[in-house]
Amino acid sequence: MSKRSRRRPLPAPVAGVSIESLAHDGRGVAHLDGKAVFIDGALPGEIVSFEYTTSRRKFDEGRVTAVQTASADRVEPRCAHFGVCGGCSLQHLDPAAQIQAKQQTLLDNLRHIGKVAPESVLPPMTGPAWGYRTKARLGVKDVVKKGRVLVGFREKRSPYVADLSRCEVLHPAVGDRLGELSALVEQLEARARIPQIEVAVAGETSALVFRHLDPLTPHDRDVLRQYAIDQGVHVYLQPGGPDTVQVLWPEKSVLSYTLASESVVIEFQPTDFTQVNTAINEQMVARVLEMMSLGESDTLLDLFCGLGNFTLPLARHAGKVTAVEGDAGLVSRARDNAALNGLDNTVFHVANLAETNTDAGWAGSGYNKVLLDPPRSGAAEVMPLLGNIHPQRIVYVSCHPGSLARDAGTLVNELGYRLRSAGVMDMFPHTAHVESIALFEAV
Numbered sequence: 001m002s003k004r005s006r007r008r009p010l011p012a013p014v015a016g017v018s019i020e021s022l023a024h025d026g027r028g029v030a031h032l033d034g035k036a037v038f039i040d041g042a043l044p045g046e047i048v049s050f051e052y053t054t055s056r057r058k059f060d061e062g063r064v065t066a067v068q069t070a071s072a073d074r075v076e077p078r079c080a081h082f083g084v085c086g087g088c089s090l091q092h093l094d095p096a097a098q099i100q101a102k103q104q105t106l107l108d109n110l111r112h113i114g115k116v117a118p119e120s121v122l123p124p125m126t127g128p129a130w131g132y133r134t135k136a137r138l139g140v141k142d143v144v145k146k147g148r149v150l151v152g153f154r155e156k157r158s159p160y161v162a163d164l165s166r167c168e169v170l171h172p173a174v175g176d177r178l179g180e181l182s183a184l185v186e187q188l189e190a191r192a193r194i195p196q197i198e199v200a201v202a203g204e205t206s207a208l209v210f211r212h213l214d215p216l217t218p219h220d221r222d223v224l225r226q227y228a229i230d231q232g233v234h235v236y237l238q239p240g241g242p243d244t245v246q247v248l249w250p251e252k253s254v255l256s257y258t259l260a261s262e263s264v265v266i267e268f269q270p271t272d273f274t275q276v277n278t279a280i281n282e283q284m285v286a287r288v289l290e291m292m293s294l295g296e297s298d299t300l301l302d303l304f305c306g307l308g309n310f311t312l313p314l315a316r317h318a319g320k321v322t323a324v325e326g327d328a329g330l331v332s333r334a335r336d337n338a339a340l341n342g343l344d345n346t347v348f349h350v351a352n353l354a355e356t357n358t359d360a361g362w363a364g365s366g367y368n369k370v371l372l373d374p375p376r377s378g379a380a381e382v383m384p385l386l387g388n389i390h391p392q393r394i395v396y397v398s399c400h401p402g403s404l405a406r407d408a409g410t411l412v413n414e415l416g417y418r419l420r421s422a423g424v425m426d427m428f429p430h431t432a433h434v435e436s437i438a439l440f441e442a443v
Helices: 095-114 178-186 218-231 278-292 311-315 328-340 380-389 401-413
Strands: 014-018 028-032 035-040 047-055 059-069 135-143 148-152 196-202 205-211 234-238 246-249 255-259 264-268 299-303 320-325 346-350 369-372 393-398 417-425 435-442
Touching (some): 095 401, 095 417, 196 255, 218 246, 255 278, 264 311, 264 328, 278 369, 278 435, 328 346
Parallel strands (some): 320 346
Antiparallel strands (some): 028 035, 135 148, 135 196
C-alpha cells in the first residue's frame, strides 16, 4: 500500500464555523464534533467557511474559503503574496490586535506552563510595522519549469521558495530588490547551485552573503563583484559553513549598528546573530537597563551574551560585567566591541550554556544581578547555577513564551523569586513570534 493511499480522507468543506481563538502560530481555532481545527486565515470571533487541508487523529487543519462575519480587527493584507509566502501569518489582523494577542499568549503560557503570573504587565513595545527586518535568510531556487530563479522566503508550510516580487517586512534596501536579485542569480553559471542569500542591513550598508555549493567560476565572481560595485552593496561568498564566509567586494567590509542612547557601537559579521528589528532592539536595551537599575556597586552576570548587545550598555552603568556565550567567534567579537567602546570593566568567557556550569571558574558567587537572553530552548540548564548564586535581580529576555514560562515556574516555585513584571515586544510584526521580557526579584 502506498503512503498516499494510507492518508486519512479529507472531510467535506464546512460553512458557518465560529472561530474561538488564535493559535500560537496565528491560525484560527474552531472545534467540530469535539475535535480542534486550525484554520489558516481565520480570526477570533469570525464565522467562516473553510476547506480541510489535513486530517489527523487528534486535530484537523484547513484554510478559509469565505468569511461570513468578519472580525472588527480584520484588515486588508498589504502584501500581494500574503497567504502563500510563509514569512508572515498575521497581516490580516490589525497591528494593535496582533500585539494584544501576543501579550495574551505570554500570559497564558506563564499561567498554564509555569503556574505563575506577573505582579504587573508591562506596556508592549512597538515600532514600525513595515520594512523593519534587517536580517534574513532568503531561499534561492532555479525553477526550470518557470525559466527563472526565485528569491524569497519559503511558501507557507512548504519547502518551496515562494514566487515573490517584493517583501513588505524586509528593509526596503533588500525587500524592494527581490526581482533584481533573481535576475542577478540568473546570470550566474552556478544559478542552480546557489541555495541561499543571507541578508544583513547595517545603517546605510547592505550586505548579501551568497551561499554556493560549488566553487564559483571567474565569470560568476565578476558578475557578483560588478553588481556590488554598481549597487553599492557589500557582497560576501560562503562556500561552506559559517566560518567560510569571505568578502568579495569591497576589499574591507565593516558592518555595525549603534545603540544611540548609550553611545555604544557594535561591529558584527553578516552571518552573526543580531536582532532583526533595530527600533525594538533600542527600546529593549533601554528597558533592560531600567529593570536592572545598575550602579557602580553592582556586579552583573550576562548569560548568552552574543556580540555584547546588552553587555556593553550594561557595562556603562555597572561596576563589573561578566559575560558568557557558547560561540567562540561571537565572544571574540564581543571582546573587540568592548575595546572599541573603551569599556575595561567587562570579562568574557566561552561556555556551552546548554550544559551545567556550576563548577566553572566564572560561575562563583558575588553576582547580585543576572541577565538571561537564551535561544528558543530557554535557560533550563542554568537554573542550578542561579540557585547557587541567588542574585537579587534577574532580567530574562525571551524569544519563546513557552520556555520562558517553564523557567519562570522554576524561578518562582522552586528558587524563591517573585515575578515582578513581564511584557511583550513586537520584534516581528505580522508574524506569530512572541518576544518578551520579565523581571524576577529574590524574596
